[in-house]
Amino acid sequence: MDNLTVKLQGMSCASCASSIEQAIKSVPGVIECNVNFGMEQASIQYDSQKTSLATIQATVDAAGYKALPLPEMAADEDDNDRKNRKSESQNLQRKLWTAGIISILLVVGGIPAMTGLHLPFIPAWLHNFWLQLVLTAPVQFWCGKSFYIGAWKALKRRVATMDTLIALGTSAAYFYSVFVTFFPGLFIAQGLNSSVYYEVAASVVALILLGKTLENLAKGETSEAIRKLMGLQAKTARIVRNGQELEVPLAQVEIGDIVQVRPGEQIPVDGEVIEGYSTIDEAMVTGESLPVKKQIGDEVIGATINKTGSFKFRTTRIGKDTFLAQIVKMVQDAQGSKAPIQKLADEVTGWFVPAVIAVALATFIIWFNATGNITLATVTMVEVLIIACPCALGLATPTAVMVGTGKGAENGILIKGAESLELAHKIQVIVLDKTGTLTEGKPTVTDFVTIKGTANSNELKLLKFAASVERNSEHPLGEAVVRYGEFQEVILTDVKDFEAIAGSGVRGVVEGKSIALGTLRWMQELGFDTDYLELRAKAWESASKTVVWMAVEGKIEAILGIADALKPSSARAVKALQKLGLEVVMLTGDNRTTAESIAHAVGIDRIFAEVRPDQKAAKIQALQAQGKIVAMVGDGINDAPALAASDVGIAIGTGTDVAIAASDITLISGDLQGIVTAIQLSRATMRNIRENLFFAFIYNIAGIPIAAGILYPIFGWLLSPIIAGGAMAFSSVSVLTNALRLRKFQPKYIT
Ligand SMILES: Nc1ncnc2c1ncn2[C@@H]1O[C@H](COP(=O)(O)OP(=O)(O)OP(=O)(O)O)[C@@H](O)[C@H]1O
Numbered sequence: 236m237d238n239l240t241v242k243l244q245g246m247s248c249a250s251c252a253s254s255i256e257q258a259i260k261s262v263p264g265v266i267e268c269n270v271n272f273g274m275e276q277a278s279i280q281y282d283s284q285k286t287s288l289a290t291i292q293a294t295v296d297a298a299g300y301k302a303l304p305l306p307e308m309a310a311d312e313d314d315n316d317r318k319n320r321k322s323e324s325q326n327l328q329r330k331l332w333t334a335g336i337i338s339i340l341l342v343v344g345g346i347p348a349m350t351g352l353h354l355p356f357i358p359a360w361l362h363n364f365w366l367q368l369v370l371t372a373p374v375q376f377w378c379g380k381s382f383y384i385g386a387w388k389a390l391k392r393r394v395a396t397m398d399t400l401i402a403l404g405t406s407a408a409y410f411y412s413v414f415v416t417f418f419p420g421l422f423i424a425q426g427l428n429s430s431v432y433y434e435v436a437a438s439v440v441a442l443i444l445l446g447k448t449l450e451n452l453a454k455g456e457t458s459e460a461i462r463k464l465m466g467l468q469a470k471t472a473r474i475v476r477n478g479q480e481l482e483v484p485l486a487q488v489e490i491g492d493i494v495q496v497r498p499g500e501q502i503p504v505d506g507e508v509i510e511g512y513s514t515i516d517e518a519m520v521t522g523e524s525l526p527v528k529k530q531i532g533d534e535v536i537g538a539t540i541n542k543t544g545s546f547k548f549r550t551t552r553i554g555k556d557t558f559l560a561q562i563v564k565m566v567q568d569a570q571g572s573k574a575p576i577q578k579l580a581d582e583v584t585g586w587f588v589p590a591v592i593a594v595a596l597a598t599f600i601i602w603f604n605a606t607g608n609i610t611l612a613t614v615t616m617v618e619v620l621i622i623a624c625p626c627a628l629g630l631a632t633p634t635a636v637m638v639g640t641g642k643g644a645e646n647g648i649l650i651k652g653a654e655s656l657e658l659a660h661k662i663q664v665i666v667l668d669k670t671g672t673l674t675e676g677k678p679t680v681t682d683f684v685t686i687k688g689t690a691n692s693n694e695l696k697l698l699k700f701a702a703s704v705e706r707n708s709e710h711p712l713g714e715a716v717v718r719y720g721e722f723q724e725v726i727l728t729d730v731k732d733f734e735a736i737a738g739s740g741v742r743g744v745v746e747g748k749s750i751a752l753g754t755l756r757w758m759q760e761l762g763f764d765t766d767y768l769e770l771r772a773k774a775w776e777s778a779s780k781t782v783v784w785m786a787v788e789g790k791i792e793a794i795l796g797i798a799d800a801l802k803p804s805s806a807r808a809v810k811a812l813q814k815l816g817l818e819v820v821m822l823t824g825d826n827r828t829t830a831e832s833i834a835h836a837v838g839i840d841r842i843f844a845e846v847r848p849d850q851k852a853a854k855i856q857a858l859q860a861q862g863k864i865v866a867m868v869g870d871g872i873n874d875a876p877a878l879a880a881s882d883v884g885i886a887i888g889t890g891t892d893v894a895i896a897a898s899d900i901t902l903i904s905g906d907l908q909g910i911v912t913a914i915q916l917s918r919a920t921m922r923n924i925r926e927n928l929f930f931a932f933i934y935n936i937a938g939i940p941i942a943a944g945i946l947y948p949i950f951g952w953l954l955s956p957i958i959a960g961g962a963m964a965f966s967s968v969s970v971l972t973n974a975l976r977l978r979k980f981q982p983k984y985i986t
């Protein structure tokens with residue numbers, strides 16, 4: 236299965252987006268397709284054995300649009316994109332000016348006739364029908380060309396889009412007027428007034444072009460988040476080659492290069508410190524506000540700023556593999572994804588347009604039959620067509636999602652898709668992993684007790700065995716034991732028959748002796764006598780320590796007490812989550828006493844302890860079976876299945892790649908406050924989407940009956956078609972303005 240993102244051209248509204256989506260989905264071999272109207276992109280999942288980019292492009296072509304492959308590098312794409320957008324917007328601006336000036340002339344020229352006033356500064360020839368006909372023609376057929384093209388394409392696919400509505404509405408106004416201009420006698424003979432509506436056709440086109448221009452401006456604004464992120468990148472790097480320092484463009488930096496960084500400089504790419512130490516401001520990438528200390532062996536992230544010291548590092552990731560480039564890619568993908576709520580909006584647009592055309596026709600027929608006045612019938616029909624245009628509907632969700640995901644990135648929260656952004660506000664239960672999530676995940680051995688004491692340097696020998704076996708383990712507890720062994724300067728030896736039993740411990744054979752290290756429960760399962768040290772172990776556990784039992788040749792010889800400090804943010808974040816109305820649960824493989832002690836320290840009441848890694852996902856599913864929307868927060872490889880099983884999987888960015896891949900949301904820094912922010916952001920975004928949908932609909936719903944002339948028999952009110960066009964443009968503008976309001980989102984600290 237392959238993934239592909241293409242740039243789309245020629246879309247005019249949300250129903251274009253859904254018809255492209257349908258077309259691509261109908262290609263054999265395409266598994267999934269998601270078109271984003273706001274981003275003008277389609278992300279496609281397909282089987283490269285069965286279909287290809289060329290086939291997909293041909294399909295999109297046939298549907299009347301264009302699909303272009305997105306260049307790999309984010310930076311190139313940005314350039315191309317900008318050029319395209321620029322020529323497109325210049326073209327649009329020329330049309331807007333033409334339509335705007337002509338509309339103003341026509342409207343002004345019509346004032347004396349409409350009001351019956353004699354205004355000397357408005358020459359009468361401005362109201363000449365023939366002049367109006369000539370002036371309106373370029374507006375109708377050049378400025379409004381895209382509506383005809385769009386309507387025609389839609390017709391070929393047997394659907395109706397907002398282009399259909401605009402093309403029908405303005406054409407009706409224009410050709411009716413042309414008819415009156417040629418045969419005024421026909422109307423006068425019937426006792427009807429021979430008004431023309433050229434200014435209606437022209438100003439509706441002008442207003443819609445204005446809406447489009449504003450929309451483009453807003454679209455440029457919303458991808459600001461990405462541009463900001465990419466702007467963070469350094470332009471050059473000072474690398475050391477053959478003992479010489481030289482400044483090279485970023486593109487020439489290779490993996491393995493040694494880079495020199497001075498105080499105040501930006502770190503160009505990702506790497507590992509090999510000389511010197513410093514503090515680094517990583518706020519722009521991780522959202523972590525305090526500078527982070529770095530020394531030899533520590534990882535540095537490209538785009539972060541070096542503060543105090545001067546150091547050298549070896550590059551490990553460049554180009555599109557850097558942390559920053561991956562964030563950019565992730566945010567782009569998320570901004571292009573579709574929220575479930577949008578599917579609803581799309582469906583509505585799908586049947587809305589044909590329904591409007593039906594209402595418009597009915598309006599015409601009813602008025603014509605009732606009054607015999609073809610002018611009245613035509614004008615009301617035109618109004619209905621124009622006011623009902625659902626263009627704002629297509630903007631309501633994508634704009635909010637774009638701003639919302641961008642805002643997330645700014646706050647160190649990477650949201651993989653609009654779906655997670657939408658779901659996050661519904662979370663009822665939040666399950667927190669203990670190690671690495673609530674705690675720092677940097678366990679240290681604090682206690683070491685052996686049964687036979689120090690006789691014959693027994694203690695050091697046991698430590699040597701323990702550290703030698705644990706050296707083969709990837710578990711943080713294993714690493715802690717190794718570090719402790721190294722600190723005590725024991726020499727590690729070879730291990731035979733190493734085996735790791737997930738959730739229990741490790742074993743292996745050292746110097747002919749079989750060694751086991753792990754939980755109390757495991758030792759008991761193995762049938763070892765643990766009585767002697769149990770009291771001591773309990774005391775350590777009550778102090779939040781994890782106890783690792785050590786058996787040699789089937790006999791318990793020692794225990795190690797391992798402490799893992801709580802993150803400073805944990806308790807506050809747990810409290811904030813509870814205040815948001817969420818149930819907070821702790822999930823851990825560690826023993827119950829240790830788990831309870833830690834849960835108590837951070838204020839969690841409900842815990843699942845001694846859960847084996849393969850049961851973690853089942854615990855989540857059990858909660859879901861109670862009808863709860865469950866979020867899981869974790870960092871380790873053993874959390875990945877649970878992250879995937881949960882409704883919203885939240886990974887800690889400082890954790891493993893596996894966990895990040897299995898999650899829906901990644902908190903770049905380890906700060907748990909990010910969970911609270913993510914939920915607040917989700918709530919804010921959903922509120923914004925609902926407001927947008929309201930703004931998009933209210934004009935249509937309220938406008939259609941008035942446009943159809945419902946109030947005419949009662950009050951003699953009839954909407955001017957110009958006002959109908961204005962209302963439609965205004966609904967787009969209000970949706971956009973509202974979506975941009977989301978940019979003011981600020982995480983709130985709950986205390
Ligand atoms: N390499 C190891 N050395 C010693 N003990 C181990 C080892 N691996 C696992 N254990 C024991 O098994 C227990 C459960 O391990 P597991 O990896 O499931 O959870 P954890 O990492 O302690 O906690 P969490 O689920 O919060 O990450 C550990 O608490 C530890 O006692």
Ligand SMILES: [Cu+]
Nearest residue numbers: 397624625626
């Ligand atoms: Cu519209």
Ligand SMILES: [Mg+2]
Nearest residue numbers: 670671871873
């Ligand atoms: Mg763990």
